[in-house]
Amino acid sequence: MEITALYYLLPALFMFCAGVYGFITRKNMIAMLISLELMLNGVDMNFVIFNRFLFPGSMEGMYFTLFAIGIAAAETAVAIAIIVNLFRSKGNVDVTGLNEMKF
Amino acid sequence: MDATLPIIILALPLFMFLLLGLAGVKMSHKAAAWLGILGMGTTATLSYITAFTYFFSQNPEFVSATGERLQHVVFNLTWLAFTPDLVISLGFLLDPISALMLVVITTISFMVHLYSLGYMEGERGFQRYYAFLSLFSFSMLGLVVATNIFQMYIFWELVGASSYLLIGFFYTKHSAVSASKKAFIVTRFADLGFLIGILVLSYYSQTFDFIRLTTDSSWVLASTGGATFMGASVLTWALVLIFMGGMGKSAMLPLHIWLPDAMEGPTPVSALIHAATMVVAGVFLVARMFPVYILEGSATTIIVVVGALTAFYAAMVACTQIDIKRVLAFSTISQIAFMMVSLGVASSGNGEVCHHGLGYMASLFHMFTHAMFKALLFLGAGALIHAVHSNDYTAMGGLRKYMPITHWTFLIGCLAIAGIPPFSGFFSKDEILSAAYAWSPYVGIWMTVVAALTAFYMFRLYYLIFWWNNPDYGHHTPHDSPWCMNVPLVFLAAVSCVAGFIPFGHFVTWNRMPYDIHLDPVIAVSSVVIALLAIALATRMYARENSLPARFRAAMPRLWDWCYHRFYWDELYIFITHRIIFNGICRPIAWFDRHIIDGTMDSFATLANRASDEIKPLQSGQIQQYVWIYLMGALALGVITILCLI
Amino acid sequence: MESVGSIIMYAVVALTIVICSVLAVTTRKILRSATYLLFTLFATAAIYFMLDYEFLGGVQIAVYAGGIVVLFVFAILLTSRPGHDSEKLTSRSRRTGLVAAVATAIVCGWSLCSRSALMAGLPQMSNPDMKLIGARLLSSDAGGLLLPFEAVSVLLLACIIGAVVIGRRR
Numbered sequence: 001m002e003i004t005a006l007y008y009l010l011p012a013l014f015m016f017c018a019g020v021y022g023f024i025t026r027k028n029m030i031a032m033l034i035s036l037e038l039m040l041n042g043v044d045m046n047f048v049i050f051n052r053f054l055f056p057g058s059m060e061g062m063y064f065t066l067f068a069i070g071i072a073a074a075e076t077a078v079a080i081a082i083i084v085n086l087f088r089s090k091g092n093v094d095v096t097g098l099n100e101m102k103f
Numbered sequence: 104m105d106a107t108l109p110i111i112i113l114a115l116p117l118f119m120f121l122l123l124g125l126a127g128v129k130m131s132h133k134a135a136a137w138l139g140i141l142g143m144g145t146t147a148t149l150s151y152i153t154a155f156t157y158f159f160s161q162n163p164e165f166v167s168a169t170g171e172r173l174q175h176v177v178f179n180l181t182w183l184a185f186t187p188d189l190v191i192s193l194g195f196l197l198d199p200i201s202a203l204m205l206v207v208i209t210t211i212s213f214m215v216h217l218y219s220l221g222y223m224e225g226e227r228g229f230q231r232y233y234a235f236l237s238l239f240s241f242s243m244l245g246l247v248v249a250t251n252i253f254q255m256y257i258f259w260e261l262v263g264a265s266s267y268l269l270i271g272f273f274y275t276k277h278s279a280v281s282a283s284k285k286a287f288i289v290t291r292f293a294d295l296g297f298l299i300g301i302l303v304l305s306y307y308s309q310t311f312d313f314i315r316l317t318t319d320s321s322w323v324l325a326s327t328g329g330a331t332f333m334g335a336s337v338l339t340w341a342l343v344l345i346f347m348g349g350m351g352k353s354a355m356l357p358l359h360i361w362l363p364d365a366m367e368g369p370t371p372v373s374a375l376i377h378a379a380t381m382v383v384a385g386v387f388l389v390a391r392m393f394p395v396y397i398l399e400g401s402a403t404t405i406i407v408v409v410g411a412l413t414a415f416y417a418a419m420v421a422c423t424q425i426d427i428k429r430v431l432a433f434s435t436i437s438q439i440a441f442m443m444v445s446l447g448v449a450s451s452g453n454g455e456v457c458h459h460g461l462g463y464m465a466s467l468f469h470m471f472t473h474a475m476f477k478a479l480l481f482l483g484a485g486a487l488i489h490a491v492h493s494n495d496y497t498a499m500g501g502l503r504k505y506m507p508i509t510h511w512t513f514l515i516g517c518l519a520i521a522g523i524p525p526f527s528g529f530f531s532k533d534e535i536l537s538a539a540y541a542w543s544p545y546v547g548i549w550m551t552v553v554a555a556l557t558a559f560y561m562f563r564l565y566y567l568i569f570w571w572n573n574p575d576y577g578h579h580t581p582h583d584s585p586w587c588m589n590v591p592l593v594f595l596a597a598v599s600c601v602a603g604f605i606p607f608g609h610f611v612t613w614n615r616m617p618y619d620i621h622l623d624p625v626i627a628v629s630s631v632v633i634a635l636l637a638i639a640l641a642t643r644m645y646a647r648e649n650s651l652p653a654r655f656r657a658a659m660p661r662l663w664d665w666c667y668h669r670f671y672w673d674e675l676y677i678f679i680t681h682r683i684i685f686n687g688i689c690r691p692i693a694w695f696d697r698h699i700i701d702g703t704m705d706s707f708a709t710l711a712n713r714a715s716d717e718i719k720p721l722q723s724g725q726i727q728q729y730v731w732i733y734l735m736g737a738l739a740l741g742v743i744t745i746l747c748l749i
Numbered sequence: 750m751e752s753v754g755s756i757i758m759y760a761v762v763a764l765t766i767v768i769c770s771v772l773a774v775t776t777r778k779i780l781r782s783a784t785y786l787l788f789t790l791f792a793t794a795a796i797y798f799m800l801d802y803e804f805l806g807g808v809q810i811a812v813y814a815g816g817i818v819v820l821f822v823f824a825i826l827l828t829s830r831p832g833h834d835s836e837k838l839t840s841r842s843r844r845t846g847l848v849a850a851v852a853t854a855i856v857c858g859w860s861l862c863s864r865s866a867l868m869a870g871l872p873q874m875s876n877p878d879m880k881l882i883g884a885r886l887l888s889s890d891a892g893g894l895l896l897p898f899e900a901v902s903v904l905l906l907a908c909i910i911g912a913v914v915i916g917r918r919r
Contacts, residue, residue, distance in 0.1 A: 002751060002870045003751050003755070003756065003759055003870065003871065004865065004868040004869060004870055005868045005869075006861060006862070006865045006868050007759065007763070008796065008800070009861055010763075010858070010861070011762075011763045011766040011767060011796075013854060013857050013858055013861065014766065014767050014770065014854070015766055015767075015770045015789065015793075016853065016857075017850040017851070017853050017854045017857075018770040018771050018773070018774050018850065019770070019774070020734065020846070020849050020850045020853050021774055021846040021847065021849065021850035022773065022774025022775075022846075023727070023730060023846075024727050024730060024731055024734075024842065024845055024846035024849050024850075025727075025774070025842050025843055025845075025846035026774065028779055030779055030783075030821065030824055030825055030828065031774075031779055031782055032727075033821070034773060034774075034782050034783060034786050034821065035773075035774055037786060037790075037813075037817065038770055038773060038774070038786065038789065041789065041790065041793055041813070044793075045793060045796060048796075048797060048800060048802060048805065049800065052800045052801070052802070052871070052872075052874065053868070053869070053871065053872065056872045056873070056874035057874075059877055059882070059885065062802055062804075062805050062877070063885070063886070063894055063897075065805060066805060066808060067897055067901055069808055069809065069812050069813060070812070070901045070904075070905065071901065071904065072813070072817065073812050073813075073816055073817055073905075074904055074905050074907075074908035075908075076817050076820055076821075077820060077908050077909070077912045078908050078911050078912050078915065080820055080821070080823075080824040080912075081911070081912040081913075081915040081916035082915055083824060083828065084824060084827055084828060084916055085915055085916060087827070087828040093828045093829075095725075095726060095727065096725060098724065098726070099723065099724025099725060100724065727842070731845055731849055734849050734852075734853065735849070735852070738852055738853060738856050741856055741857075741860075742856055745856075745860050
């Protein structure tokens, strides 16, 4: 049995879909953020896998993932700061309560 | 002539209007009234000086070497210049009729100002009343000195507006408000014709200027190039439409309906506006345009017919009215119709004047004398109303003992209007009758009958007020008015006694060439005899309480009803406006507007509302829902892309 | 042909990814959710190692697993009360989530699988040299990544400041 790129890509896709499910169903904002990380991680994997299988000589995919990890860290920090702040003002982290921006 | 005096004549009443209108509430009644009287007195004095200078100075500006009086433009400022040819100016034209009108207007206005001091004493809005009087005087003066027809139109509307304000002076009274609206709408409607007439005339003649229009006017006819519209020449149309404006202001049939209702205004206002000055504006207009009117015989014929019918109609109605002011109002209509007829018969109908243009002179002569004695009668009626607190003669009777000054002055007014020598009305009416006889004997006879009716209804009124019975006035005995009301009465009575002896032909004639007027003995004697017979009949019927009037009434119930109800003109108007125009035209239009036009717009709004209500939930504020929709869209795009690539 | 050991290794890692990611989004306790996320991230790092990107795997563990998950744990501890379960999901939101996830899986999986024939085995590649990675990252030559590197450093600085400003107690 040969482990082709597909075998690496399918877990990544599965991770992404799990992230989608979590992002849509979870009400806790931190849980939503976790789902978001899952999605991001799946996408990162894609970069690496395609880089490795199709262009083994170059390293652009790896670098892209490297930067994405850095940016994900920054984004998480800001998001968590916002969530903590919301928790202070509203007393919970339920996303369904945040509908001030509706019509 | 220096322009200072004329400018002051116009500016002073305007200034008084602004002063009293803006600062009047801060003044006491007395101060405001005396300010108004002082202003008007000054204006009157200046007008006398101006008129005197014009008529008697023999200045070459005013009189040519041949003795012809010249039309003198004191100043003429360009106001609106549409094209080099079509310029609207504001100016001051001094000629015999404007000088005459200056004297008449300022005299009556001054008398009314003085009279109102007593009559309006203690009324709410006293200062406002004087402000409006000043506004009216300003507008009327501006009207008569207009150098062009458009300036005249502007001031024409201004007098209409001030008349509206003064009729509705007692604005808490419902009838006064509706009367003011009626007057405004009816005259406004007539002015529409006036405006169209002006536009038609100026379209062809390329000028508004009176002097250009009336000097050697035959070019005006030539300028239309023989154009016709619906079988009549456009000049006829223009002149008839302009005359329509005059019909509205001068209350000619069928646009007369506003004038009797206008008596809801204070009585001095009726004397000033609705008897002496504003209502003769129509006569003045035709007189001003007279050289153009001569060109079209059909137009002057229309004037004669309308005038003759109105004169008779109003005289008939005046015989049956109960309200003394209404009697005087119909008498006014009738007398103005006399003037109109007189102007009409001054034109022979073929481009020439008839009988040396006697009718023109007679018309303005009658305007002058009528202004004096009708103002006198109205002011007398005001004094009666003031004393008895009722407008109806049924509340009066035997008043000659209680109010001697009013009685004698009123009697002089009645004699003047009835045409008894030596009072002023005799002379002017006699000239009118001779002019009418010269034009057509039928018109002459017709007008003589109307003159007889005039004498009859005036003396009916006189007897019913001052003789007839002697009702019990209780402890509230009527008495003569204060001095400020008596002075105008006596003054106007004196003028009515002597005005007839003014050699009017020396001042006002159609071609401004002075000539001597002379009485036609046949006409004079016959008209006096007929008037005396009418007075005798009135004396027999009304001098002492008896059943004769009731028997007359019972003998001709139908005629009496028609006269009493003014031949049902108002009902006709109401029928036409309410039944035909409102129901037939306005209602469907309103329905269309409300249901179709508004409905369309409303349904647009409803549609937008519904749509937004439908779309709104999409913007729920739930981020997960947004993500879900976004994801589905992205997936759909992905599917489409993949399908396209394969 | 792969060695049996690497196949087993792959199977373990792939199963860890599948199971832990599902558990991360379905578990009721938020702290467990973060833990499962940690396992998933470790498994991802393992994939990177398997694909010979050792430096990247190290970064994944250090930054993601070491940094971000710790942040999550702190945030969870700050915002949840003891014994506080996650909310009960309504059936509607579970259904919509499932629909979205399955639809994504179908579309993407179908587009992947339809091209599976084109996919070959792992090509040979030498492990990228650390020195080379560092030189590329800090070089301004063609193919150098100094500019994005600096941009990210500025971004991180901005994020630090932003997080402090946002999170500061007023």
